[in-house]
Amino acid sequence: MAITLYRNKQNQGVSVARNIGIRAASGDYLTFVDADDHLAPQFLERLLQGKKRGDMSVVGIGGAGFGKGSDPFQGLITKERFVYEFWLTKHLFGSCNNKLYSRxxxxxxxxxxxxxxxxxxxxxxxxxxxxxxDTIYVSEQKLYYYRRNEASVMHQKFSENNMTVIKTFHKLLALPFTEAEQKIIELHQVNSLLWLLRLLYKADDKEATKQYEEVILQELATANTRLFFKSGWQKGFSRYVTFLLYQLHPKCYKKVITTYYKFKKRR
Structure with missing residues (x-):
């Protein structure tokens, strides 16, 4: 099997690198692997088997931050079910590393x-x-192994880069999705804005990040928090409880989060 290595003269980010790979590839299918992760021997075989049965094939992810799971699901499901159930309740949708796509x-x-x-x-x-x-074949068997990178944007302390999550949802909500898909995006938007606030409140330099707090709060004011109030529990109990606290008393929410992270640092 011939392997071609493309090297950028400077780091332009993962999206640029992946786009170069998409254009340079010559095969029928595409999958993406991050440099610090690793694959089970049957990773590609299982993805190919699934792709023959559905429009997209997905396998499970293992590693830091991913639960063991007691009864892994396997089977063909509709796109609607995948986007709703598997995005809200599992770590299968967001990543592109555990999927096989049609080039x-x-x-x-x-x-x-x-x-x-x-x-x-x-x-x-x-x-x-x-x-x-229309359809996705899902095998929750964990065949892609994720290694938590503390230097990644997702795991770093609050930075301006984190604020691009707002732009992501603005772009998504402008696309012509079905009503059901739109609701999923709106649910995830509220959850992500609360995640931004948590990052902000645990930042060391409160004055430097104060300008971003107002932006996030404005986004929350226009987001579909009512929908999250009705359905957000499916994102996880702890996240939902923090959302309820924010809804009841935003200033109290800020104080609780700030106090919690101060206590955590001392331990």
């Missing part, structure tokens, strides 16, 4: 990663792709 479909519909998004670029790519498919 022909990607090129036909001009689906590429957006270099302007520094966070959740995988999710944006997946939502674009899902517009053109």
């Amino acid at each position: 022909k479909l990607i090129l036909r519909h001009d689906i590429f990663f957006d270099p302007s998004l520094k966070i959740m670029e995988d999710m944006f790519f997946n939502m674009l792709y899902c517009q053109y498919i």
